[in-house]
Amino acid sequence: MKELDITAVKDNLDTVMSFVDEQIEDIDCSPKTQMQIDLAVEEIFINIASYAYNPETGNTTVRVEVDKEIPAVKITFIDHGVPYDPLAKADPDITLAAEDRRIGGLGIFLVKKNMDDIKYEYVNGSNILTIVKDL
Amino acid sequence: MTIEKSSNGDKLIIAVEGRIDTKTAPELESELNTSLEGVSDLTIDLAKVDYISSAGLRVLLVAQKCMNHQGTMTVINANDDLMEIFEITGFTDIFTIK
Numbered sequence: 001m002k003e004l005d006i007t008a009v010k011d012n013l014d015t016v017m018s019f020v021d022e023q024i025e026d027i028d029c030s031p032k033t034q035m036q037i038d039l040a041v042e043e044i045f046i047n048i049a050s051y052a053y054n055p056e057t058g059n060t061t062v063r064v065e066v067d068k069e070i071p072a073v074k075i076t077f078i079d080h081g082v083p084y085d086p087l088a089k090a091d092p093d094i095t096l097a098a099e100d101r102r103i104g105g106l107g108i109f110l111v112k113k114n115m116d117d118i119k120y121e122y123v124n125g126s127n128i129l130t131i132v133k134d135l
Numbered sequence: 136m137t138i139e140k141s142s143n144g145d146k147l148i149i150a151v152e153g154r155i156d157t158k159t160a161p162e163l164e165s166e167l168n169t170s171l172e173g174v175s176d177l178t179i180d181l182a183k184v185d186y187i188s189s190a191g192l193r194v195l196l197v198a199q200k201c202m203n204h205q206g207t208m209t210v211i212n213a214n215d216d217l218m219e220i221f222e223i224t225g226f227t228d229i230f231t232i233k
Contacts, residue, residue: 098196
């Protein structure tokens with residue numbers, strides 16, 4: 001298990017991506033799986049950076065656990081910002097025409113669709129979002 | 136990410152290379168904002184794009200909405216992984232994809 005504690009700002013996205021990619025680089029996963037993991041990490045980290053502490057800034061912890069037996073990777077994001085359950089939000093209507101589509105709202109939907117499991121908890125003042133991807 | 140533009144009359148081809156993510160999408164958005172005037176036939180070539188996040192989808196949606204008023208937009212050469220993202224999000228019904 002490896003952890004990164006970092007200020008949740010958009011400029012740190014590349015650092016977070018590199019950290020996660022380093023943890024999974026010695027696992028034999030397809031470029032597609034790698035892309036899906038990157039996508040989920042980006043969407044969640046940017047969500048935290050945009051909303052958790054707004055207008056202030058704060059930290060988030062990114063924890064990566066690789067289980068080579070299953071095999072699967074579990075990534076946990078912990079922040080101490082406002083309580084926010086991204087899973088409570090309704091999925092966007094993906095059948096609407098371009099004119100009626102809302103700009104945005106697709107991020108968490110993509111996470112849900114690309115991960116094998118996703119769980120949210122609010123414990124002792126912390127938002128804890130965990131995603132699991134089978135490898 | 137790099138962006139290459141080639142235009143011919145009211146036709147514009149924008150070829151993107153690299154990742155379209157939260158950090159690079161604004162660059163593509165501003166390029167589109169300043170390039171679409173007088174364009175009635177926009178092609179976005181994604182042959183060299185291997186990653187797109189919701190920030191990139193948002194920019195493509197804005198471009199599509201703009202082109203709906205002034206012409207057509209075609210997305211070409213998206214790889215299988217990008218196509219899957221377009222399918223999941225319903226964008227295959229919004230974009231003309233070739």
